[in-house]
Amino acid sequence: MGKRKHSESSGKSSGSSKQKYVKINLAEPQADVETPYLAMFPGTQPPNTTVFNALKRQGTHSSKRAAHRLVTTETDKVVYKGANYGEEEARNLHSKYIVGVYSKKDNSLTVTPAPVIRMTRTVKALSNENISTKTASNAFGAARAALGLAFGTSKAQQDLRNEERNKVEGEELESMMDIMHNEISKATKNTPTQASLRKEMAKDLPIPPHDINAESPEKVYDMEAIVSEEELNATPIKDLLKENTLEAIQTLLPYNTSDFVNNRLLSILKSSGKKDRKKLRTLVYISYLMAYLCRVRSDDLNKRSKLEVILKGAPSLLIDKMTERYTISNVRTPLMADKILCYMFVLCLAVADYTLLIPGISKDLSIKPSKTTTLLRNLGCKIEPCNAEDLKNADTKLSASAKKAVLVVPLTFPEIRKFARK
Template structure:
């Protein structure tokens, strides 16, 4: 049989072009769902496999079944197929949608369903393997397997890292016999350590501020007057000459330190205000002592060391017992030296004692801006020292201004306010 004769006997397929096919939009399928699309895993079911659709109970009760509520299930003799809800929703959200069409060769029509479909991603389960328990490897087994893989197939750098980890690994089982001895050594070493309360008391003692009462409920009792000014020095102060002065200028001339606006203003205000004689005398004594502290600060601040006679000479008019008290509390002496030196710690201590007295005169609300100007120091630095005394830097409200007799213009001025019980600022944590 020739090749030409064989080709002539072959059945020829009827050629159908796209122009011969008629597109037709099919009517919606009756029923709530209609045909569905599924995507098989690597294993594909035979065409005779029957699939069923299941809806959750809530969708059945509502009567409005959506394709997203369906679960597609199929089963053969060896394998079970079930739709994965998470993967199916991921395919739908990615925009994977199809149109289902049926081609009728007899009429050359292509009927397209009007509703787009998203595929259901199927997963398979082998029935013979369902009875085998699945157990995840432990962390130790995982590390051992990973180490074996690294030693077999890893690079030189990876193998060196594995050997370094093996060398640095601590054998816990070898430590079991010595844990008791270690614990005994820790307890013995910690026997001499301070408790939390003792550590707090020690920290409070080392503060560069006057002695304080943390449980006091009245600001007047937080820093007692004679813890700042000893009684011996308090009795040595005399303010009778202020009553004999005829003008503000004469009263300021009686002060050991005459270049403080805050001090001069308060001395003249005490003469004008109508308050009890006892209260007025007390405030004048405090102001006189503040003036002596400022004079002492000026006499010792810029020197590398001064003798007692040199300091007394610069503080003309201040009782000797007051000078001796200031020297003993706010200076230091080197070993084998007779000169007194003012260090940064003693200067800070002097200012905190001075500010505690300022709070008493100001009814525990002091204007830090004026004080900073008098001391020629930045306001932030002075505010920090007031905060170390437990003060809050804030603006006074209307009630507080009325209590202190301040005008409305003082509403814009920040003041250091001391409340009771006193609360000191917490140490700031360093950023990691």
């Protein structure tokens, strides 16, 4: 009983084994049946319905020469040709290829070798164009070269030899044209568009988070990312509210030489009625940023006690947030310095009705107006000439050619230059 079960089991295993493995057969060559070929088409390919002709040598030849084939076809505009021998033979192939036909009925695969043929393309319209001109040009060139080699100076003879050595035949270049086009297409396929480049550049620019679709200047930049409500509330203004003279105000500020900050603080403190405390805190915070940029040296960034002295006892929260926002491991890189300026300029725009006089703020920070203009452009500001009213109300005396930056919506950023400036 046990023996019979074993044989039944063996029979099932044998049957499943037959189903599991595919039998592979090598196709026998037949004189009247052409072997399949694998064709490589550099560049464009003919339509799928195109019929190809495989031409072989006539007569009796050795087995190697008997396997030579010239494969051709043509469309209305192009002639395709390839061969598996001679100069047109595909070279530098590191693999051999086979093709197979699978029979589901017999669970077998019949395979046969498939030679590779590299097809070349010839445009009919160009094949006979300017043949006579080319022949005449070649004859003239040969005569000129012979004359130069016979009677020319040593330098002229050397130039002629170099010219002959470096000459590239048009036919050779034409045969490679499809490959060149194909490689260029591959190389440029993933080339980023101007829109994607602008998007990537915007990520790298040291500007605050913004809404490109904002409907008013007030909604363009996220003020909470520049200075949080908690930081503003921690900015001290209690002693400042008791003063109403410029000299007294300057003694309380960490950066007391800014006409932009000083004049606006004085204007608010001397005004009657309720004082705009948020604007006061913002102006004082701008003064902290100016001191942090202009008076705190790179060596002082990791010295907490020195920072507190330079910033006139600024609350710990403000110092911590500035260190977190504007340094990388307590190091101020050039990008971080620009970030301080950009964030500061947004605050200055907010307290100045989104119009900033470029010469005035540049003088306050001792930076070039050209740098100020560039950063304000990157913030989406439009640069315009100052009018008479601007010059009259300016914090400092400005020339008639002074310019101002105005934040306008819809927000636009400078276009990416297509060519680098020489």
